[in-house]
Amino acid sequence: MILINIDSLSTTELQYIAQQEGLDDWQSLDRRDLIDALEEAFGEQDDEVPSALKGKINRNRYCNSLTDYRGSQQNVQDLPGVEDLPQSYLDTSIHLLLRDPEWAYAYWSISPATLLMIFGEDGQEQSSLFLRVEQTDLVSGSVKTFDISIEAEDAQWNINLPSMGSRYAVDLCYRDKKGNEMSLARSSTVETYPAYWQRHFEQLTDNPSLFTVHFSSLITKEGEVVDNAVLREMAENLSKGVM
């Protein structure tokens, strides 16, 4: 559910949305109370919405109404023979997706046969599951690993990537009661590269012309830097010398 530029909406619009949202007293509330009630209702639904998006829609795409209320008559009906999607698939695999240079997202599934092998028929075997993240430095080739404990019911994890300039892969592993470890599945790899200007930012600080070429396109006239964590870090470092 979305709520767009709430302060700009007319009272009629606010009442209509409140009615859709099932607020009991929408007819008796004055404008300020309507806004408060709606902000509270939408706030509860939007707890996970990034703060930048709260209370407004991003760039108005796919927006031909003020909320996504659509009544009960128009729906996408299933075609004959379709079945619900499974929670997971009956194989043992792990996938790694690069979200940004600092985070990757892993999802996995473990087949019933493998679960049986790990935890026994009664599920009581003292085995444990974990993710082993392998980090290979792209320059030196040195390899480091770290482990993340997971539970049998887990199926996904956001993994922090310690440094740029590395290749990452994740093994879905288990450890039996004797401490023996085994990989059940290995993800494909993802890579993060440090930027040239991250490694040579002193050239940017020493040369205003270079700085202008590279940074001025990324900052609005009002001083807003393009939304990017690596860039912001570079800008902060540079600001000590140049900006």
Added chain:
Amino acid sequence: MSNHSIAFILNAHLPFVRHPEYPRFLEEDWLFESISESYLPLLRMLNRLKSERIKCKMTISLSPTLCCMLSDSMLQEKFLKYLELHIELGQKEVTRCSKEQPEFLEMAQYYLDQYKQNLCDYQDLYRCNILDGFKMLENSGYLELATTAATHAYLPLYQEYPRAINAQVELGVQSFLTTFGHLPKGFWLPECGYYPGLEDTLKYHGISWFQTASQSMLLSPDAVHGGDYRPVRCPNAVAVFPRDFQGTSLVWSNTTGYPTDKCYREFYRDIGYDLNMDYIRPYIHEPGVRVFTGYKYWAITGQTDQKVPYKREQAQKRVAEHAKNFLYNIEKKARVMESSLEKEPLFTLGFDAELFGHWWFEGIDWLEQVIRHAHAKGDSAMFVTPSSVLAKESSSLQTVRPAFSSWGQGGYSAVWLDGSNAWIYRHVHKALERMEELAIRFNDQASLKQRFLNQAAREVLLAMASDWSFILFNRSSTEYAQKRLKEHLKNFNVVYGNMCKNAVNTEWLVKAEKRNVIFSDIDYNIFNPEH
């Protein structure tokens, strides 16, 4: 003569939404609003300039899903009804406003005239297929047309599936060839989503250039010389046009861009919500679901409900000021850059096409004024397209590796991979693996099985569209996006399940072919690695 060039690149794209099972469907309005408020006015504006011999060039990427919908006879009929309905509403509005709200009469009449003009252009000039309009402008040198991924998939999240990346690119190219009669040179990366190595697939399919997000140059592992102000080449020679964030933000910024000016038209105040239900019911959706009608009479005014009536004349004056201000800012920036660059700067300005006219009501007027002001100063040649740039200076571009990037929040993949939408990849990836498996196990099938497998390929491609994950992230139309995603994935599973039993569900097939009728000549073998 100007000391710089400007490459406007507009991305015209909508997800495939087509519901023959309903006479009117809420999300089909996305298409109809875009045709009515953006595409037809844009074509009119460019044809007006052409008739006055005012030269300009810009690039438009028309997505395969959009092209498919624009040439679909059922949607064409529905759009005619949409126009007729809006003309009827306009006539009622002119009568109502003249009696009750004369301050809105001018705009009611204006909208009515626009809808009538749209109907005339759509029926008489383009015979219900506006793609011909874009093609004619391409032939006369005003447009460079480009393609994009088949269903506008956000490609970095499918890097693990090269056959899927290849299918998205190959079908994007093939669809363009079928629609426009020649191969495209340019490829709009959906959401500016780039990952290192993507250029290899683009090159394989004959693509000469693509655009990237602004930070793709500063974050490159190489020492880029020209920042975002010069195109570069990938090591495999495909050219890259990085987007100028600062120049784009003059328009695009949510807080300070030109469209936020208080005298411009307010997008969110619409008679679909303001007028009483009995009056407006025939023009909104069943059962009494209020939506935007396009009849909007208020100016932005500020963050208040106390809006002032929109004054078109006043807004047009501001459009002219903003056009001059834009050219002034770009020229000023070019002068700053002169001493730092070896060649004159190129400002690559990429936008969603629907920004102009639909979201920013005055946007097309602004584009026209920018072009007219440049023409008046003798600077028409400043407007270029990537291919016209490459034709002149193909050999002098620096070779660099762009960085992984997108134009979404955070600059990477966070928009399309967050808590709201990460669940989809488990299913879409599995479907892609299985599609490849089917293509290998059942290669070169004929007749019914071929149709069955072709439909599976359509379903999995439709599930890859970036739109659904974006909508889930953005919390708009989430119910519909979820249903569409699940529909395509469940449909795919019907084929997979049946083929594993060496069976075909013909009832499902016939209905699925009718509903999701896209890429009519698709060949599922595209997912076979040996294809």
